[in-house]
Amino acid sequence: xxxxxxxxxxxxxxxxxxxxxxxxxxxxxxxxxxxxxxxxxxxxxxxxxxxxxxxxxxxxxxxxxxxxxxxxxxxxxxxxxxxxxxxxxxxxxxxxxxxxxxxxxxxxxxxxxxxxxxxxxxxxxxxxxxxxxxxxxxxxxxxxxxxxxxxxxxxxxxxxxxxxxxxxxxxxxxxxxxxxxxxxxxxxxxxxxxxxxxxxxxxxxxxxxxxxxxxxxxxxxxxxxxxxxxxxxxxxxxxxxxxxxxxxxxxxxxxxxxxxxxxxxxxxxxxxxxxxxxxxxxxxxxxxxxxxxxxxxxxxxxxxxxxxxxxxxxxxxxxxxxxxxxxxxxxxx
Amino acid sequence: xxxxxxxxxxxxxxxxxxxxxxxxxxxxxxxxxxxxxxxxxxxxxxxxxxxxxxxxxxxxxxxxxxxxxxxxxxxxxxxxxxxxxxxxxxxxxxxxxxxxxxxxxxxxxxxxxxxxxxxxxxxxxxxxxxxxxxxxxxxxxxxxxxxxxxxxxxxxxxxxxxxxxxxxxxxxxxxxxxxxxxxxxxxxxxxxxxxxxxxxxxxxxxxxxxxxxxxxxxxxxxxxxxxxxxxxxxxxxxxxxxxxxxxxxxxxxxxxxxxxxxxxxxxxxxxxxxxxxxxxxxxxxxxxxxxxxxxxxxxxxxxxxxxxxxxxxxxxxxxxxxxxxxxxxxxxxxxxxxxxxxx
Numbered sequence: 001x002x003x004x005x006x007x008x009x010x011x012x013x014x015x016x017x018x019x020x021x022x023x024x025x026x027x028x029x030x031x032x033x034x035x036x037x038x039x040x041x042x043x044x045x046x047x048x049x050x051x052x053x054x055x056x057x058x059x060x061x062x063x064x065x066x067x068x069x070x071x072x073x074x075x076x077x078x079x080x081x082x083x084x085x086x087x088x089x090x091x092x093x094x095x096x097x098x099x100x101x102x103x104x105x106x107x108x109x110x111x112x113x114x115x116x117x118x119x120x121x122x123x124x125x126x127x128x129x130x131x132x133x134x135x136x137x138x139x140x141x142x143x144x145x146x147x148x149x150x151x152x153x154x155x156x157x158x159x160x161x162x163x164x165x166x167x168x169x170x171x172x173x174x175x176x177x178x179x180x181x182x183x184x185x186x187x188x189x190x191x192x193x194x195x196x197x198x199x200x201x202x203x204x205x206x207x208x209x210x211x212x213x214x215x216x217x218x219x220x221x222x223x224x225x226x227x228x229x230x231x232x233x234x235x236x237x238x239x240x241x242x243x244x245x246x247x248x249x250x251x252x253x254x255x256x257x258x259x260x261x262x263x264x265x266x267x268x269x270x271x272x273x274x275x276x277x278x279x280x281x282x283x284x285x286x287x288x289x290x291x292x293x294x295x296x297x298x299x300x301x302x303x304x305x306x307x308x309x310x311x312x313x314x315x316x317x318x319x320x321x322x323x324x325x326x327x328x329x330x331x332x333x
Numbered sequence: 334x335x336x337x338x339x340x341x342x343x344x345x346x347x348x349x350x351x352x353x354x355x356x357x358x359x360x361x362x363x364x365x366x367x368x369x370x371x372x373x374x375x376x377x378x379x380x381x382x383x384x385x386x387x388x389x390x391x392x393x394x395x396x397x398x399x400x401x402x403x404x405x406x407x408x409x410x411x412x413x414x415x416x417x418x419x420x421x422x423x424x425x426x427x428x429x430x431x432x433x434x435x436x437x438x439x440x441x442x443x444x445x446x447x448x449x450x451x452x453x454x455x456x457x458x459x460x461x462x463x464x465x466x467x468x469x470x471x472x473x474x475x476x477x478x479x480x481x482x483x484x485x486x487x488x489x490x491x492x493x494x495x496x497x498x499x500x501x502x503x504x505x506x507x508x509x510x511x512x513x514x515x516x517x518x519x520x521x522x523x524x525x526x527x528x529x530x531x532x533x534x535x536x537x538x539x540x541x542x543x544x545x546x547x548x549x550x551x552x553x554x555x556x557x558x559x560x561x562x563x564x565x566x567x568x569x570x571x572x573x574x575x576x577x578x579x580x581x582x583x584x585x586x587x588x589x590x591x592x593x594x595x596x597x598x599x600x601x602x603x604x605x606x607x608x609x610x611x612x613x614x615x616x617x618x619x620x621x622x623x624x625x626x627x628x629x630x631x632x633x634x635x636x637x638x639x640x641x642x643x644x645x646x647x648x649x650x651x652x653x654x655x656x657x658x659x660x661x662x663x664x665x666x667x668x669x670x671x672x673x674x675x676x
Contacts, residue, residue, distance in 0.1 A: 030488070056488060061515065062511070062514060062515060062518070064511035064512075064514065064515055065511075066477050066507060066508045066511050066512075067477045067480055067508070067511035067512045067514070067515040069477065070476070070477020070478045070479070070480050070481055070508070070511075070512060071477065071480045071481040071484050071515065072481055073477070073478050073481050074418075074477070074478040074479060074480060074481020074482035074483070074484065074485065075481040075482070075484050075485040075488075076481070077466060077478070077481065077482060077485075078481070078482055078485035078486070078489075079485070080484075080485045080488065082481070094507075097471060097474055097508065098474070098477050098478065098508075101469075101471045101474055102469065102474055102477075102478050106467065107672075107673070107674070107675055108452055108672055108673050109449060109452055109453045109457045109459075109467075110448075110449050110452070110453055110457065110459040110461070110467055111447070111448065111449035111450035111451075111452050111453060111459075112450070112452075112672050112675075113448075113449070113459065113461050114459065114461055114466075114467070115675035116675075117675070146670075146673045147673055147674070149674070170674075170675035170676065171674045171675050
């Protein structure tokens, strides 16, 4: 297939296409969540799917996140492949017991004699003016729970390919979507394809500074790279895509090459995934190649504020990445 | 305003009326099986205590001694391919569902040949091929999971029914409410069984729950609700069977409260300071096993020699299981990470 033949879809449409195609392929796949049927989901991801698959497989639930997660866990234990939607990632707090104590534990706790093939789809992140209870990025909690995988795609192509992989995976997979990415467009092949979990991708090659990013921070890092390139600073942007399992090899190779690394994420800095990434680098052979300290650029340690200016100031923006990467590129020279 | 009343799965008058009839109608082998399972549970847990006291057990345990009629009566109402999900005080359900006693004892002892290869222990015994979908250790956690199991049965048009066991302590969780509502609106094939042994850890159900009897909660979900003498195995059997067959017909869930009593402490650290010895002694007078034996003898279903033989065989089976389990190898700590995720 040539480049010209590949359609452009939005991130949102790519997710819908992955769900639709997997549901056509496998009768065990079904969706459940709040307002996903007639309403089409709070962001419209499942719009039109009720018409094709009916209310049994595009299942509207009461506002009961714990029971949604329990229903998904139990159905998965029986060999179904539920894809549950949590309307905003913040609401996953209500479902934590089922996800952390049941879904993540059942396989190991029962001696490997059961598996829980389910996906938790949920939009995370700020930028929509929805304030402190509708904007969180809570991935670090889940990364610290053995038994759950965590994926955070940045492009429409990855959203489709990673979601297909997540649905076919025999474990609970937390699939983090980003509200600001839903309307972004990119090439997405029509056929089914899957992207293995645990494979990062180098989005842009560069010699000076490695930027580790995922989700909405990938396009921001790429924009920053574009700007710095005009100043003669070349960033290498690594899109992690899958946070657990993590592609340590790609990270280590890139940092070994550039000798400088800036870790960027939206979630608050303290206890965030960036600390783990820094530790992975510090413990690896890349440590010997570092020409400057490992730097983190993360969300500030505050709840997401409502006001537009305050909200922007709460999480890394393009200009913040530019400033941090520029400083890092010059550090120790 | 509409008046709402409790819709029992079975009329209480019918229960007592049919009791004698059941002793006549149920096959003798079935009744003997019920007694056998109750005795096995009792001896298993007494053995568990003994092994614990001898320092052979790492970890804790939650004994259901005194509650044998609840687990056996409920599970006796199931077909062999029906399913259960249960809780940390779960030795009784596991045995009643037909578990291999040696594999159970080995799991209790943390051995590699145990049901969960020593990864789960007493609180997490599961026998997936046997229809025991596992015990959960976080109070009430199995209830939302039960919704999903029953949902899968419904979506696959399966004739199977699920029993979801939990205690009186579990029904004050938000998860209980979310799950019962969801199961009710979708008419799922699940029967919720609240084993009211009257105490959470120390908190009495009488003061921790705003509504008594607990089965009144069923009204809120528009499903049948019934409180039954949980120390009467035949009463439990009848009520559960009515609810199970109703669920099998696609008419949705029911909520049953098996009113019973836990003779032992919550776990090993319990000094029983929240209740009196007189209360415990009084409930020991209502021993479900002694009552069932007496009923079987009075109805001349079994002779006294047959009853004694069943009892002795159960004791012997537990002794043998414990001996064999103690001889099983310990699991290896190597490469545990490889077990966390399914391939």
